[in-house]
Amino acid sequence: MLTRLLFLLSLATTAQATEPLVLLTENFPPYNMSTDGKSFAREPEIQGIAADLVREMFRRAEVPYSMTLRFPWTRVYQQARDTPNHGVFVMARQPDRENLFKWVGPLGPDDWVLLASQGSKIQLDNLQQAKGLRIGAYKGDAIAESLSKSGLKPVLVLRDQDNARKLSSGEIDLWATGDPAGRYLARQIGMTAFKTVLRFNGTQLYLALNKQVPDEVVKKLQDSLDQMREEGFVDATFARYL
Template identity: 65%
Template structure:
């Protein structure tokens, strides 16, 4: 009889441990991101990186939030953006960051944030004499406007009747602007200025600020609500204790 109970309780403990592991694995989040400095980037600048080979404002914030909240995670940077966005949208257990929380996207994900600002601006060369008061001026003047394929800014421009010259990497627009292939560059602030500085360009000027936006972590809709809430609460605590500000100051 004693042997029976020992075997019984051993099997219970194994089952319990298995259940804990299963629950932990079930709550694991595979986080996908792209090269979008200064928020997310690979250390070596390549279009594939994992874990500690990633850096940036959002990478550091999301990584710290997951660790503090005790949420198992992996972090991978891939290319192109459209593919990783689609993966997070369609496959349970995935998330993508950072992305704008737009009305048309609201019901497609569960959201954690905001992580940081991403105002939408038009940048021009320092010697440009352009006077732009609205996007209607862009259309009236027939300006060539560069944007990043798959980005929310590019999508919004198309909806407003503007057909931007699309690049697969936002960095390409720096040289396009410098070499007069485009008249203005539609990008985010601070992301655009950071990309320009990385290529030694510091004298672009803002000719229009046409939207104020915030960037978020977007999680697949099947992510458990308690996981989402843990991450949200942790992010808010990080903001209160100054950790978010310390991370921002490392990059800006």
């Protein structure tokens, strides 16, 4: 009887281990985005640097998965954090998030910048000099959280591309965004007349997995990504988009 019970438990564990990981993402070009620009997409209508890297990583590691792009970011973040067998990308690996997930990466950089329109006379040496200015940021993003912790009061939107339009129309004085993401979004709406007035931070972006994802799965994925980097696959993927 005990032998049969152990056998059944072994089968259940194996089934759980091979259950596809549910990967969630958002529109955050050029790292991840829907092919039609809409706020919901499934494979294969998801593209971008990180999406391509994650696909290849899972293929090499022979780990089954599904990939869905949803909106807003706060929803997919919460779902990945609270739901077993889930993950989310790309996410800045910040100290206050470190123990909330298991991490695979880095997938790429995200330099934090303040952008102004080309004709703006704003000049900054540090963040504190931006107090009193209208700073657009993206709700739930690490950049917005960092600005708030620094005592600034960013004007939040649900989609970062809306900040590009607001900066272009003069609704905000500065746009707090990432580089290369901000440059890519601005070009998408034909906005080229902008300048960087402050580069105030930088971080690396990762695939964040729910804490209950087995360590052996995390290691297989990380080993695959490391191999891809050594072979030049990561650099070649960046070159296709930038």
